[in-house]
Amino acid sequence: MQPACPPKGGVIEAERTALQGTPTMDPRTRIEAALAEHDPPWRLQWLDATELRARSRGRITNAHGLNHRTLKPERGGLLCCRIFGPVEELSCVCTKYQGPNHRGITCEKCGVEVLEVSVRCERFGHIELPVGVPHPWDDTRSFEALLVLPAGFREQSPGDLRVDLRGLNGLYQRVYQRAEALARCIEHLAPSLIVEHETTLLHQAIARLFGRPRQRPGTGPTLTAHLQRALLELDASRPPPSTLVATLAALGLTLEAAGSPAEP
Numbered sequence: 529m530q531p532a533c534p535p536k537g538g539v540i541e542a543e544r545t546a547l548q549g550t551p552t553m554d555p556r557t558r559i560e561a562a563l564a565e566h567d568p569p570w571r572l573q574w575l576d577a578t579e580l581r582a583r584s585r586g587r588i589t590n591a592h593g594l595n596h597r598t599l600k601p602e603r604g605g606l607l608c609c610r611i612f613g614p615v616e617e618l619s620c621v622c623t624k625y626q627g628p629n630h631r632g633i634t635c636e637k638c639g640v641e642v643l644e645v646s647v648r649c650e651r652f653g654h655i656e657l658p659v660g661v662p663h664p665w666d667d668t669r670s671f672e673a674l675l676v677l678p679a680g681f682r683e684q685s686p687g688d689l690r691v692d693l694r695g696l697n698g699l700y701q702r703v704y705q706r707a708e709a710l711a712r713c714i715e716h717l718a719p720s721l722i723v724e725h726e727t728t729l730l731h732q733a734i735a736r737l738f739g740r741p742r743q744r745p746g747t748g749p750t751l752t753a754h755l756q757r758a759l760l761e762l763d764a765s766r767p768p769p770s771t772l773v774a775t776l777a778a779l780g781l782t783l784e785a786a787g788s789p790a791e792p
């Protein structure tokens with residue numbers, strides 16, 4: 529299947545038109561209404577921590593995107609090639625393996641699998657959270673880990689590394705830094721007031737990344753804004769678009785056929 533990569537623009541006008549009249553509608557309500565009309569119908573389910581980690585190709589262990597000296601993605605960072613896939617078509621990062629004959633090989637030197645650049649639109653990473661954090665849309669759910677949207681959706685196009693840290697990458701970077709700071713406080717048995725303060729900062733960073741459920745379109749590069757854009761591609765007669773599926777997963781949600789057995 530050809531993965532759908534992010535459009536390079538031109539959706540703004542369509543977005544404005546599609547969202548006219550419903551600019552403040554809760555995205556979960558919107559998507560559930562749209563899914564109910566789908567044939568066959570789909571429903572939203574929360575991902576639990578095990579399912580969520582199972583979807584990740586690796587844990588983020590570095591707050592940075594690119595190495596300033598080499599201009600290559602940092603190992604373990606938000607654009608890491610070991611996690612998200614190569615930035616050169618059918619080539620590992622150190623270029624030891626290149627070309628279709630090496631497809632599927634994982635380089636023993638740089639650890640990158642030789643694949644098409646388009647896998648950067650399919651592979652998730654994740655950020656481990658040191659404490660359970662309530663879901664900004666639903667306090668009864670809490671996260672232990674957060675899926676990181678495939679790098680291809682955070683780049684100009686997959687493998688194009690001219691990303692800026694003011695957008696989603698910056699929001700992920702802040703979440704990672706807050707999670708690490710809190711983990712250090714807990715590890716070093718910091719006073720409870722400091723732990724509480726760091727916990728609040730982590731909640732705020734995640735809330736900022738997700739965006740407000742009633743966020744107006746075009747008011748920031750949050751996951752909610754990304755979801756609103758992805759909803760425009762939803763067509764009742766076709767399978768849900770990969771952008772929508774990926775954004776929902778980053779929000780801790782998955783789509784299931786409504787006819788499948790309910791959770792016990």
Ligand SMILES: [Zn+2]
Binds near residue numbers: 620637
């Ligand atoms: Zn290599």
